[in-house]
Amino acid sequence: MNTRDTMELKEEAIRAQYDAALGLLTGFDHAPRLATATAPEPGVERSPGIGARPRFRSTVVGMATRSTARPGGVRLAERVEGLGDGLVSPVQASVLGALRRGLAIALALGEQLSAQSGLAELKKANLEGRLSEGRRGEFTELLAAEALAVLFTFANATAFLLAEHMGSVTVEIGSVDEVLTDNAPLALQGALWELDQDIATFAGDEARLVATVVAFCEALMRKVALRADAAARVGPFKGASWKVEADGLTISGFTPARAAKGGTLTMAFKKPHEVVGNHIAKYQSMKLAKMLMAYDFERKLNPFAELGGFIFTFMGDGAPGTGKTTLIQMMAGLLHDYCKVAGYPFLYRNFSIDQIDSYQGKSGQNAKAFIDAVIDPGVIGFGTIDDIDQVAGKRGDRQSSAGQQEVTAVFMGAFAGAGTVVRGNCTFGMFSNYPENVDDALRQRAGARFLVDGPQTKDDYIDILALLLGKNHQIPLGDHQLYAAQEIRKAVAASFEGHSRPHEEGLVKVWEKVAAETGKLDTIAKIGAYLKAIQQADARFTGRAIKNITDAVKVRAMDFELPDEWMENPDLFLFKPYDEKLAMIKALMSPITVEMVLQEVNRYADSEFRYADKSDEAAISGMVRDMQRTEEAKRRYLEGKG
Incomplete structure (x- = not known):
């Protein structure tokens, strides 16, 4: 196994991304390019007093590609809050908190990767119009690598943070299709647009809400890891490791983190x-x-x-x-x-x-x-x-x-x-x-x-x-x-x-009777006859x-x-x-x-006969005690009457 040098993803760097993460959750427009909408169009009517939410805009100027599909408003926070009865429940708050935290971790890690790989300098040169044609290919590859790393980290962190809220309910959402690698902000918008669709389609209650988000994150991780196998310039992310101390989360390339939900077990263990x-x-x-x-x-x-x-x-x-x-x-x-x-x-x-x-x-x-x-x-x-x-x-x-x-x-x-x-x-x-x-x-x-x-x-x-x-x-x-x-x-x-051979007396009688009739029990038919005889006895x-x-x-x-x-x-x-x-x-x-x-x-069968004998004996003993009490009560009643 390879030994990784684990770096710290600092808390201040993560919290610096909270506003951007919240903007992604509260509202943006996205026109799907690879996936097809499955959820009904949200209504435009809003309740009185609820204003429009701020919308997140891409920070990579000139990199968003055009689409012929009509943009649709993605308001993931409203989608999650709309599953309740008007008040945000603890489960809804946990889901939104995990999504914001996961997005912030992904954006912070993306910034670190961008600085380490030289992508940050290329972005600056592109904004200023001084990016040479000879470096366009490198720029595109680095943007795609950053997008894959950010997508995987978002899904990885969110699934990790929601692990303790998972119950026994599971949801099958199918594959994730809207995986865009033009740049990291657009990649996150595409992923959140599809998550919004899946919540609308599969999450009918709070238990299914958590299950849907986790299932989406797991499917997204699988899809991104598969894309990363053939992608260029993902080595710096794949071979590195980051630790988020506050959450106990370790990000190790394209390997999902597994939250230890079992907790600490205190017990005096015994050896065999x-x-x-x-x-x-x-x-x-x-x-x-x-x-x-x-x-x-x-x-x-x-x-x-x-x-x-x-x-x-x-x-x-x-x-x-x-x-x-x-x-x-x-x-x-x-x-x-x-x-x-x-x-x-x-x-x-x-x-x-x-x-x-x-x-x-x-x-x-x-x-x-x-x-x-x-x-x-x-x-x-x-x-x-x-x-x-x-x-x-x-x-x-x-x-x-x-x-x-x-x-x-x-x-x-x-x-x-x-x-x-x-x-x-x-x-x-x-x-x-x-x-x-x-x-x-x-x-x-x-x-x-x-x-x-x-x-x-x-x-x-x-x-x-x-x-x-x-x-x-x-x-x-x-x-x-x-x-x-x-x-x-x-x-x-x-x-x-x-x-x-059987042990219980009642079963021994059944065994001996069947053996006398069929001989040695050495075929399925003979064993089946033995089973039927047991059923007739019990x-x-x-x-x-x-x-x-x-x-x-x-x-x-x-x-x-x-x-x-x-x-x-x-x-x-x-x-x-x-x-x-x-x-x-x-x-x-x-x-x-x-x-x-x-x-x-x-x-x-021995165990069933043993249980049945004890159960019957216990029931008979109880009835005998009841009869004895009844007889004693009659005797005392008659003596008192006399």
């Missing part, structure tokens, strides 16, 4: 060897962390999601004290470290019982905000819902509050609703000590099951004792190889083999269960860990183009086997 037992859950969590890192920010898609082996939602269940929190700390720590190396923004959020509110609708809003933050396509996201049996209520359960019911509805729509889009940049983990108390439909939206059963063997208990005691003692270890039992590959292979085993099982099988087909070197050196994989990453992953895949399918059927 500190998770004792829980072999399958630990293994799948480690794999999932690396899967997330394959996400492509340019394509906004993960190759694993395209191949069908991505875990979007999972359920981690186990008795209290078996290591659910430790598992969360391990996975968050891995993602945090991987993202730090790659320079990716990482966001972790937890949704807890504290966010259930007594005000109607507020709990649902909290849940929606949690979902929107994690699925933001501009971050690597990890969302957890701890004690989901307390957070989300069962539908029809009279003991669930209205807030819990709202949360259930939001989560069901987000995890497998009509509008759910799995890009592969985030995952959600639902954790519970009592998964049988989770609404059946919500629980079945967990695509993978992580049984968090804690330490199981003698070696596990020795390992966890040594780990928790720490090093402040002189007690000998004895005849034991510390953490050898936690060797993940060996432990996971044994754990998966353990599911070659009506809650629906088509969604089959989808979850097949998704788990596809994950098993990718039963490989991306090499650690790929995480440590991003150039080996993370920074590769999307298609190249996809090919590298395909090369590591293994074929699906009968054993894989049966093991995943049994793993999933």
